[in-house]
Amino acid sequence: MHSWWRWLSVISLAMGISQAQANGWNMPIGVTDTSGDIYGLHMTIFWICVVIGVLVFGAMFYSLFRYRYSKGAKASHFHEHTGVEVLWTVIPLLILVGMAVPATATLKDMYDSSDAELDVMVTGQQWRWRYEYLGEDVAFTSNMSTPRAQISGEETRGEHYLLEVDEPLVLPINRKIRLLMTSDDVIHSWWVPDLAVKQDSIPGFINENWVKINEPGIYRGQCAELCGIDHGFMPVVVHAMEEAAFEDWLIGRKEAAAEKAMGVDREWAMAELAERGESVYQSICSSCHQVDGQGSPPAFPALANNEQLISDVDWHIDKVLNGVSGAAMPAFRSTLNPVEIAAVVTYTRNAWGNDTGDVVQPSTVAEQISE
Amino acid sequence: MWSVVKSVLAALLGVQSNQQRQEDFSSGKPTAYIVTGIVITLLFILVLIFLARFAAR
Numbered sequence: 001m002h003s004w005w006r007w008l009s010v011i012s013l014a015m016g017i018s019q020a021q022a023n024g025w026n027m028p029i030g031v032t033d034t035s036g037d038i039y040g041l042h043m044t045i046f047w048i049c050v051v052i053g054v055l056v057f058g059a060m061f062y063s064l065f066r067y068r069y070s071k072g073a074k075a076s077h078f079h080e081h082t083g084v085e086v087l088w089t090v091i092p093l094l095i096l097v098g099m100a101v102p103a104t105a106t107l108k109d110m111y112d113s114s115d116a117e118l119d120v121m122v123t124g125q126q127w128r129w130r131y132e133y134l135g136e137d138v139a140f141t142s143n144m145s146t147p148r149a150q151i152s153g154e155e156t157r158g159e160h161y162l163l164e165v166d167e168p169l170v171l172p173i174n175r176k177i178r179l180l181m182t183s184d185d186v187i188h189s190w191w192v193p194d195l196a197v198k199q200d201s202i203p204g205f206i207n208e209n210w211v212k213i214n215e216p217g218i219y220r221g222q223c224a225e226l227c228g229i230d231h232g233f234m235p236v237v238v239h240a241m242e243e244a245a246f247e248d249w250l251i252g253r254k255e256a257a258a259e260k261a262m263g264v265d266r267e268w269a270m271a272e273l274a275e276r277g278e279s280v281y282q283s284i285c286s287s288c289h290q291v292d293g294q295g296s297p298p299a300f301p302a303l304a305n306n307e308q309l310i311s312d313v314d315w316h317i318d319k320v321l322n323g324v325s326g327a328a329m330p331a332f333r334s335t336l337n338p339v340e341i342a343a344v345v346t347y348t349r350n351a352w353g354n355d356t357g358d359v360v361q362p363s364t365v366a367e368q369i370s371e
Numbered sequence: 372m373w374s375v376v377k378s379v380l381a382a383l384l385g386v387q388s389n390q391q392r393q394e395d396f397s398s399g400k401p402t403a404y405i406v407t408g409i410v411i412t413l414l415f416i417l418v419l420i421f422l423a424r425f426a427a428r
Contacts, residue, residue: 079389080388080389082386082387082388085385085386086384086386089384089385089386090384104426108426108427
């Protein structure tokens, strides 16, 4: 009797789950074999829990209803029932072992980063990611590209609000890629749900992980370890390409890097440097020192009308290169190239009423780096 | 001897009948139970180590 509504509830539950999948409430199946394995484990364990829940609560509610006091039910009084006790100890044991076997197999596979064909060093920094293709001489920094005006509500939010960067990590598909994670300052966590990678990046440690992406596409993620004021503003974007397209990209990057390096030797005009410097300032410096150079004292000092900065060029360059120990200012000597540092120093020395008229040449910065 | 092992195994699993417990308390020596308990625990640990080694291969 009434078995129809039991079926109805089962069917609606199943529909709810496929609906949750479509709405993004469930975890993604992802685009790697590992992410598929994890999703399979998750669903298997979920359904085991559903079956146990239905059986246990079903038996409980049935007993409550069928043997209720008002119908004259008499409780049977007995102590211990070794058979039942063994049963409810052994059955969960078997279920747990049954779940542990496939879970362990997947975990073992996740930690096996041997035979990787490409190594990428991922370095977390407040608040951006730096990617270095080991042995390829290609390295760059990936900053969030969502405009500050969208965050403060002055502009409408874009489609990939807070999940877009100026330069995504580009990876080839169908190749085993080893990711080496570390950090320059505090603990960050590199998380891309579609790749089933969430790995802490810890200063002084190198954590390993690997991916082998099956489908080309753009996959987005975020820092998953609270790392300071702009924790929410250091997204991860991975652009997975066909192998041939990736090789082209890599060659293009190397050529671009060579071109950039050439810029160090020539004489730059003030306007050129200031323009370049402004874009560097917007993406790197403005999160602390603010777009108008006023900073947020005392943690982030103002750059506008900063007397020490105005009076001492070498001090200014040194702070950008080496950071300020014990303060929030990081060292940019490995994050920015000499042209970018010269540009941003020139820009800050001539913006917001800092009318020093100084032009800092990239060659000067390069000299100071090599000292 | 067998009844001691059986009692210790029952204790490890968390099930023991009242009748068996009464018998254990009236006849057995505590040392026998303690020593058997330690030996079986060590055996259990060895089995776990073996399984972990086997899984890690």
